[in-house]
Amino acid sequence: VRLTPEETRTLASWDRDLDALTGELLRARAAVTDVPLPASLTASQVLHLAADPDGLAQELARPMPRPPQPAARRGTRFHAWVESRFEELRLPMLDPDDLPGSDAEIADERDLEDLKDAFERTPYAHRTPHRVETPFQLAIAGRVVRGRIDAVYKEDDGDRTTYEIVDWKTSRTRTADPLQLAVYRLAWAEQQGVPPETVKATFVYVRSGEIVRPRHLPDRAALERLLTRDTQDRWRTAGEEPPDEHTPTGG
Template sequence: LRARDRVTDVVLPPSLTASEVQRLAADPDGFARELARPMPRPPQPAARRGTRFHAWVESRFEALTLPLLEPDDLPGGDAEIADEQDLQALEDAFERTEYAQRTPYRVEAPFQLTIAGRVVRGRIDAVYRHDDGDRVTYEIVDWKTGRSRTADPLQLAVYRLAWAEQQGVPPESVTAAFLYVRTGEVVRPDPLPGRAALERLLGADPSGEIPHSEEAGAGR
């Protein structure tokens, strides 16, 4: 017989990363389990190679320098880079994209955004600035080095709002895109959720708790 499920309230931390916001939106119960029972993550060689790809993009633009990052802040965690040959193939693929000929305004731009009383932190891969004399607009680009085309637009929504508020410009003047480096495909999800939608996501429960169902036990 199966024992009755029980519900445990897991407190949402006051500070989140952009990736954690995505996991919360996609799978609240799974995210609650992570918070309730954190497990150590094994070393990820592919992620380290993804970090090197991001560093290579930065070093490619000589006017920009690589910021000093803490290990947990390094980009590339979504990478699926098999080996050094695959990393070289990614670099070659980037050279064939439209962004190889454009110099970013900022790379690995850090941000801190307060949503529903919680701080969301992260880094934006690249920001491009366009000034036509009458209006300044920005384009945020996130490099995707994996093989699947499954990036979550919520990530860009957070980045877009953070950059707009950091620069003191309306969100409408900021566009955002994923660059799937392997294929050169550029995807610009539209529309992106604004502050109100993000506030609802993180502030639906004023107690800051995520109801989390778990089995109390099982028997045969």
Template sequence: PEEARTIASWDRDLDALTGELLRARESVTDVPLPASLTASQLLRLAADPDGFAQDLARPMPRPPQPAARRGTRFHAWVEARFEELRLPMLEPEELPGSDAEIADERDLETLKTAFERTPYAHRTPYRVEAPFQLAIAGRVVRGRIDAVYKEEGDGEAPTTYEIVDWKTNRTRTADPLQLALYRLAWAEQHDIPLESVQAAFLYVRSGEIARPENLPDRAALERLLLEEPPEGVPDEPPDQHARVDG
């Protein structure tokens, strides 16, 4: 009888713990999205809405990232290289580079040398680190375009622009959605037909230039960013809240 009472107490504990776990898994927390997002945040929202919502719900301090700082220095070096254009120089904290994979100072110098071998080292950009704000999917998206090149039209040929984003990472994993956002922002900000703006990633290490085809326009971007919530999640206007399970 005593063993039976002990086993019964274990059963009660297990039932209580199981119930608590099930209730925790069934709970849903509304996480308000900021009214203004960076381009990187919008890309994360499109690629991993659950992970992005978790980050918003439980923000964690980021440890120091020397590689990111070196990435920022690379962007600053490219900007300074064209200083004769008298373009506004930016403060280091205004420059991108958080996704850089630059191991050390020697690696940074290797990247600079690699950039000098690319066709863009011998072309003068129309703008570098060009800021933009784009209202899309119910939010204002902010960002900076690494470089814009302008090709003047002649005769019947229109003037065209090329958006270029420097990539210093070691893998060819850049999301074309980033170029689509930049392309749309530049076209709308300067009242240019979207078809007159091209976009490319320059993978600096290899010198490879990637020009994704069929980049989405505004309507396609909004459809992508305002996807219906997954089955089983109550409907909610996606431009108002992200959702976190648990």
């Protein structure tokens, strides 16, 4: 097939573009470097590691300042309101990843007030927590994971003491990662010197009043594997675990 001069120039342009793109790809691959995990991680970073290790590596390699997030500030205010509802405590200065409710989806002030009303309809509003906004540092796999537990409820039936870790979720969808509760449960159990089996872990979706208790949370060994292995596969496979225990409450 004989090409016209214009078609010949177009093909030549395409060849040059292809060569340029190929060169950029090769340079990008050559520039890839291993990003070591820091000695100290937030619980949020552990979740990021499990879900998207490459994304976490990019974040660690090129940290970017975070723009102001009004919804996140309202989420922090909701957690502070829950805390003050039970006891008079001031939140200490925290890193952005440590702020309670920093991932909240609270649209405006009216939405914040609706969340407060919804919280009052949950059974936890009428129970007295053992601890609220409790900070922790968990030494694991040669690193320190730090975070903050929204609430801990204590139950004592005379024969033994059990605890329930509770994390308030203000999002509109049930998307919380059970790995978060696994970290919290282990941290509390080791902090108190009790078996992890005596610590329940619960997500409370405040908007709907739904209570979710994931089954078969990973133990210390599983968390250590997550922080040490080269291939960061998810600790659970879709369909592998039985359904979580969940309880709808309120209206």
